[in-house]
Amino acid sequence: MEHIVIIGNGIAGVSAARHIRKNSDKKITIVSTETEYFFSRTALMYVYMGHMKFEHTQPYENWFWKKNRIDLIKGFVTKVDHQNKKLVLKEGGELAYDKLIIATGSKPNKFGWPGQDLKGVQGLYHRQDLEQLEANAPNNKVCNRAVIVGGGLIGIELAEMLVTRNIPVTFLVRETSFWNGVLPKGESALINEHIAEHHIDLRLATNLVEIISDENGRAKAVTTDKGDTIECNVVGLTAGVSPNVDFLKASGIELGRGVKVNRFLETNIPDVYAIGDCAEQHEAIGNRRPIEAVWYTGRMMGETLAQTICGNRRSYNPGHWFNSAKFLDIEYQTYGWVFSERGMKEYEQHFHWRHATEKICITVSFDKNTKKFLGINTFGIRMRHTIFDRWLTEERGVDYVMEYLKDANFDPEFYKVYEGEILSAYNAEFGTSITPKKKSWKRIFSTT
Amino acid sequence: MKAIKNIGLVIFLVGLAIFTALPVIGTFKIDQATFDQMAQDQGFAKSELFVEAMQKNVVGKEFQGIQQLSPLVTEALETANATNKKNKAYKKVIYTKPNDMVSSIGKKSGAGYIVENKGLMWFLTFGLGIIGALMFILPNVILLGKKGIKNNGIYHESATNQGWIAWMVFIFLVAFYVILYFAPQYAVNWTYLVDPISESLSGNPAGHWFVYGFMYCVVMTVMAVRMYIKYRHNVYQMVRTTSVLFFQIVFAFLIPEIMVRLQMPYYDFKNAFPLDYDFFFQWNIKSLMNSGGIGLFILVWGIVLTLVVVPVMVYFFGKRWYCSWVCGCGGLAETLGDPYRQHSSKSLFSWKIERWLIHGVLVFAVGMTLMTLYSFFTDTGMVLGLKTSSVQNTYSTMIGAVFAGVIGTGFYPIFGNRMWCRFGCPLAAYLGFVQRFKSRFRITTNGGQCISCGNCSTYCEQGIDVRAYAQKGENIVRSSCVGCGVCSAVCPRGVLKLENGPLEGRINPTEVLLGNDVDLMDLVNKK
Numbered sequence: 001m002e003h004i005v006i007i008g009n010g011i012a013g014v015s016a017a018r019h020i021r022k023n024s025d026k027k028i029t030i031v032s033t034e035t036e037y038f039f040s041r042t043a044l045m046y047v048y049m050g051h052m053k054f055e056h057t058q059p060y061e062n063w064f065w066k067k068n069r070i071d072l073i074k075g076f077v078t079k080v081d082h083q084n085k086k087l088v089l090k091e092g093g094e095l096a097y098d099k100l101i102i103a104t105g106s107k108p109n110k111f112g113w114p115g116q117d118l119k120g121v122q123g124l125y126h127r128q129d130l131e132q133l134e135a136n137a138p139n140n141k142v143c144n145r146a147v148i149v150g151g152g153l154i155g156i157e158l159a160e161m162l163v164t165r166n167i168p169v170t171f172l173v174r175e176t177s178f179w180n181g182v183l184p185k186g187e188s189a190l191i192n193e194h195i196a197e198h199h200i201d202l203r204l205a206t207n208l209v210e211i212i213s214d215e216n217g218r219a220k221a222v223t224t225d226k227g228d229t230i231e232c233n234v235v236g237l238t239a240g241v242s243p244n245v246d247f248l249k250a251s252g253i254e255l256g257r258g259v260k261v262n263r264f265l266e267t268n269i270p271d272v273y274a275i276g277d278c279a280e281q282h283e284a285i286g287n288r289r290p291i292e293a294v295w296y297t298g299r300m301m302g303e304t305l306a307q308t309i310c311g312n313r314r315s316y317n318p319g320h321w322f323n324s325a326k327f328l329d330i331e332y333q334t335y336g337w338v339f340s341e342r343g344m345k346e347y348e349q350h351f352h353w354r355h356a357t358e359k360i361c362i363t364v365s366f367d368k369n370t371k372k373f374l375g376i377n378t379f380g381i382r383m384r385h386t387i388f389d390r391w392l393t394e395e396r397g398v399d400y401v402m403e404y405l406k407d408a409n410f411d412p413e414f415y416k417v418y419e420g421e422i423l424s425a426y427n428a429e430f431g432t433s434i435t436p437k438k439k440s441w442k443r444i445f446s447t448t
Numbered sequence: 449m450k451a452i453k454n455i456g457l458v459i460f461l462v463g464l465a466i467f468t469a470l471p472v473i474g475t476f477k478i479d480q481a482t483f484d485q486m487a488q489d490q491g492f493a494k495s496e497l498f499v500e501a502m503q504k505n506v507v508g509k510e511f512q513g514i515q516q517l518s519p520l521v522t523e524a525l526e527t528a529n530a531t532n533k534k535n536k537a538y539k540k541v542i543y544t545k546p547n548d549m550v551s552s553i554g555k556k557s558g559a560g561y562i563v564e565n566k567g568l569m570w571f572l573t574f575g576l577g578i579i580g581a582l583m584f585i586l587p588n589v590i591l592l593g594k595k596g597i598k599n600n601g602i603y604h605e606s607a608t609n610q611g612w613i614a615w616m617v618f619i620f621l622v623a624f625y626v627i628l629y630f631a632p633q634y635a636v637n638w639t640y641l642v643d644p645i646s647e648s649l650s651g652n653p654a655g656h657w658f659v660y661g662f663m664y665c666v667v668m669t670v671m672a673v674r675m676y677i678k679y680r681h682n683v684y685q686m687v688r689t690t691s692v693l694f695f696q697i698v699f700a701f702l703i704p705e706i707m708v709r710l711q712m713p714y715y716d717f718k719n720a721f722p723l724d725y726d727f728f729f730q731w732n733i734k735s736l737m738n739s740g741g742i743g744l745f746i747l748v749w750g751i752v753l754t755l756v757v758v759p760v761m762v763y764f765f766g767k768r769w770y771c772s773w774v775c776g777c778g779g780l781a782e783t784l785g786d787p788y789r790q791h792s793s794k795s796l797f798s799w800k801i802e803r804w805l806i807h808g809v810l811v812f813a814v815g816m817t818l819m820t821l822y823s824f825f826t827d828t829g830m831v832l833g834l835k836t837s838s839v840q841n842t843y844s845t846m847i848g849a850v851f852a853g854v855i856g857t858g859f860y861p862i863f864g865n866r867m868w869c870r871f872g873c874p875l876a877a878y879l880g881f882v883q884r885f886k887s888r889f890r891i892t893t894n895g896g897q898c899i900s901c902g903n904c905s906t907y908c909e910q911g912i913d914v915r916a917y918a919q920k921g922e923n924i925v926r927s928s929c930v931g932c933g934v935c936s937a938v939c940p941r942g943v944l945k946l947e948n949g950p951l952e953g954r955i956n957p958t959e960v961l962l963g964n965d966v967d968l969m970d971l972v973n974k975k
Contacts, residue, residue: 011900040899040900040901040902042899042900042901043899043900043901043902043903046901046902046903047603049599049600049601050599050600050601050602050603050604050605051599051600051602051603051903051906051938052603052902052903052906053603056902056905056906057901057902058902059900059902059915059916059919061795061796164600164601194594197594198593198594295899295900296896296897296899296963299896299961300896300961300963300964303961303964304964317964318963318964319962319963319964320963322895322896322897322963324897324899324941324942325941326940326941328594328596329594329595329596329597329681331940331941331942333897333941333942382894382942382945383942384894384895385894385895385896385897385962385963386894386895386962389895389962389963410892410894410942410945411945412682412683412684412933412936412937412945412946413683413684413933413945413946413947414683414684414687415683415684416683441949441950442950444949445949445950445952445953
């Protein structure tokens, strides 16, 4: 029986394992050193916040793995010997494979800041980081203040977590406005305001210079390039992640920043594949980045590769881009491409609407020449994935999207709807006179 | 703000302590005239032995606490009945249960401070409880911060993480229900507190079920305030809470009491068979048939409600229209029980137990009712060698009292707030069939947006592993879902939506989720 070994039990590796099992009877082994069982990394924050216990982040009960004959090994792979098709484990012993899937995910970035390895300085990525945070910042008596460095999704999550324990947070963001490398300025501004509403000390356009140690080798303050010294007990480093591939450096597997793969997720070595955060496409797919460190893409690569492994060779061919996040109390969803001012295409034009009082807004992106709909960002309004996916496939115009926007609303029943308001703003801005179509189940559930 | 909360907590606990002490304190003394009147009214004058024993040991004497009075009455009753049976004087046997006899005698013999100061005592128990609880709850408008899901610290607090506070509440609730169902004589002092309210509604002094009904409404109202604050960003939760509160106060509490005042049968128009398991019991049918037009109307309505209204409404809206919008059990679970919703077990094992248990109770309820109707129309007491009344009594005790009451609510703090609705309610089982096989209701999963975080599953009170469906891109169509909407509320990525749509495509098993290559999707999904 062919033996498939997967390094990494995150969403990519586990998706691959599940789908290989669905479609075949191959022997499957997952090796991970982080945890015994698969858990949802995105849910770690809720454990610290007391919304859930760690066990709730595990999507499958513990018997699942044995029942589905997916062997789990808790171990750390130090070496991949692809000539002999075997792995060397740090704990001792070797593991032979017929096909190898590398799905080792990411590790937090550290940019060589002085003091970055002091006690009390940590990232938020692994299960172990959660435990460390529980020790470093159990309450506001032990941790009088925390400084977070890096204004991305993990940074704001860490800030939200600490705030729930009434720990004062200073949030250093390199950009002039929160996440404005990704979000258009209106949306970025909305999040800036929302961060302030939560009494988080947001410092924009500010960089970390040094983390200062006390006599015990613990962080006691940071200094910034604005000349400020901020006393603190915990420093959160959340300046992005990069592929976790150091153990492969001498293996002969081609590496860039991540493991180089082709569209079939194959590396330069036969029978060795890479998926998820650690995989790097030779050439980016469409507007995507060569390395996509996103939950959904990890899952999709796992689904795709499972087909290939089971004799149904498929290329990784993701559909329309989508993503989501939550900034404190504000849910964010995106479908298609809406670039920030920094990354905007020359043909791209935006329509931005923001509610007068509530923290709700949308940005619709379209081609200024052809009026083709390109994408939408929504804050505080839920939208229907299937509808936008269909409209993008059908290459609908932005006027059409506006006209049928009610079909796309996914907010719970009885929620106030804003399509009318959005549409009149659109009509006013672009001189159109579109009237909104009533929501239609027939259209929403039509399959073509 | 914190200080207000703490003061509120103390006031609440004082009220609760007085309420808790009431069953075992107070003075009881029945005088000759009252006793004679009772003997006539309740027909126990026929048993001279009982009257004699009571005269000797009880009448005219003063007792401190019902626990002093109770054994004497019980003994008098049991001895008298035993002697009468031995002498074959069956007509003199009193069939009132000892506990009920103690209750009714106790109710007439209360004397002293509690009985003379009903209003004040109401304030010291219910009043302090309400004021204290509101002082504890209202500051959350500010303390919870910006509107949004705030489940912070639920798993850090003893009360909501099965800690010692939760166990204390568990013991309190179980004890309360045991008194209510099995030792109502200890509730006599509680009935005095609400006598004025009962008299103003039905014209009668309060019994222990009135205490329960009134308390139910008070608890739901106070905890609904908590719901309004906690889910103030979520209109669905606000509307649903209002609905369930309205049906409890108006339909379950006020209308039946007012009907009694108007000489009509006591009836809760929304309580559908088989949850209302004694609807077809002989005494009920007889009482309805003897109540003229309104009785007949209730009889027809009760049948139409179960056979037509319930399934039709479930077809259009799912079983949520009943279980989390109308039902009293659901109403308490969604208000008092909300802080405990996360304790329902999500394991596959629990699901297996659930399916056997709830459908077992449905079979039991239907079987019992068929026996009852057969007995009614053929005028026999036995069906297939089983005594109908014993089967009814078994159901009333085991399901009606122990399961629905003691376990159903008493177990909230440890096992979650829908123990009864999930594992026991025969009506929920029936609604579940309709919901699963023929209904427009589903929880739609939003394409491929699920991140498997587990908030939905954690906060599902019915123990549904919502995530298991959502992460596969499948809609959630489960017979047990009561449509409370909390999975959708706690989802951080906008993945879940409760909606009533077309039947076609409602159940949508997928192998590869939206977002991945379209051809591949077609390939595997059509296989």
